[in-house]
Amino acid sequence: MxxxxxxxxxxxxxxxxxxxxxxxxxxxxxxxxxxxxxxxxxPPVAGSSTxxxxxxxxxxxxxxxxxxxxxxxxxxxxxxxxxxxxxAQPPPVTQPGAGKVPVRVYNNSTITGLAVRAADEVRANGWTVEGTGNYSQGTIPTTTVYYRPGTDEEASAKELAAVLRARVEARFDGIQGSAPGIILIVTNDFQGASKSK
Known part of the structure; x- marks a missing residue:
C-alpha cells in the first residue's frame, strides 16, 4: 500500500x-x-506623425x-x-568570393607555372580568378597587387596583398587600360599566403 x-x-x-x-x-x-x-x-492613419x-x-x-x-x-x-x-529578417548568407573584386594573375618571373600556383592560392582565400598569363612588357621589381584608384578594387586589393604578403599599388600606365578588376603580377619573390591564420 x-x-x-x-x-x-x-x-x-x-x-x-x-x-x-x-x-x-x-x-x-x-x-x-x-x-x-x-x-x-x-498603412499609417492620416495625421499619424510616426x-x-x-x-x-x-x-x-x-x-x-x-x-x-x-x-x-x-x-x-x-x-x-x-x-x-x-x-527583422536574418542577414544574407555570403558565399565565398562574394563582395570581392575578381583577380587576373600574371607571371613576371623565371619560374614556370607561378601564375597558376598563385591563382590557386588566391582562390583558396576567397577571390574569383578570371584568368592567368604572363606579363612580358617589362620587369616588375616585386610581387604586387594593382587596382584602379577610386573604385571598390582598392579595398579588395589591399586585403589580397595582406593575405599574400605582397605590395599593393595603383595601376601603372602599362596596365591602365586593362579590363576592370584586380591585377596580381607575381615575381620570383612570391611567398604565397601567410600560414599564420
Whole structure:
C-alpha cells in the first residue's frame, strides 16, 4: 500500500509539467502568428506623425561588402490604438568570393607555372580568378597587387596583398587600360599566403 506522502509530490509535478506545456504551446502560437502575420504592415492613419523605421546599412572595409537590415522588432501605435509589429529578417548568407573584386594573375618571373600556383592560392582565400598569363612588357621589381584608384578594387586589393604578403599599388600606365578588376603580377619573390591564420 502506498503512503499518501509518496503520492502527493507527483501530483504537483504533473500539474507543473502541464502548465509548462501550456505556456510552451501559447509561445509557439504567438511565434507562428508573428512570423507569418508580422510582415503585413497596415498603412499609417492620416495625421499619424510616426515615420517608418530607417533601414541600417553597414559596409565592411576589408571586403567591400554591403548589407541592409531592418531594426530588430519595432512597434508603432497609430490612433486609435492599432499596433503593427515587424520581424527583422536574418542577414544574407555570403558565399565565398562574394563582395570581392575578381583577380587576373600574371607571371613576371623565371619560374614556370607561378601564375597558376598563385591563382590557386588566391582562390583558396576567397577571390574569383578570371584568368592567368604572363606579363612580358617589362620587369616588375616585386610581387604586387594593382587596382584602379577610386573604385571598390582598392579595398579588395589591399586585403589580397595582406593575405599574400605582397605590395599593393595603383595601376601603372602599362596596365591602365586593362579590363576592370584586380591585377596580381607575381615575381620570383612570391611567398604565397601567410600560414599564420
Amino acid at each position: 502506498t503512503s499518501p506522502e509518496s503520492a502527493s509530490p507527483s501530483r504537483p509535478a504533473k500539474a507543473a509539467g502541464f502548465a509548462l506545456l501550456g505556456v510552451a504551446a501559447v509561445a509557439l502560437i504567438i511565434g507562428v502568428v508573428s512570423l507569418f502575420g508580422g510582415g503585413d504592415e497596415t 515615420p517608418p523605421p530607417p533601414v541600417q546599412t553597414t559596409t565592411s572595409e576589408s571586403a567591400g561588402e554591403t548589407s541592409s537590415s531592418a531594426p530588430a522588432a519595432t512597434t508603432t501605435t497609430n490612433p486609435p490604438a492599432a499596433t503593427t509589429t515587424s520581424v
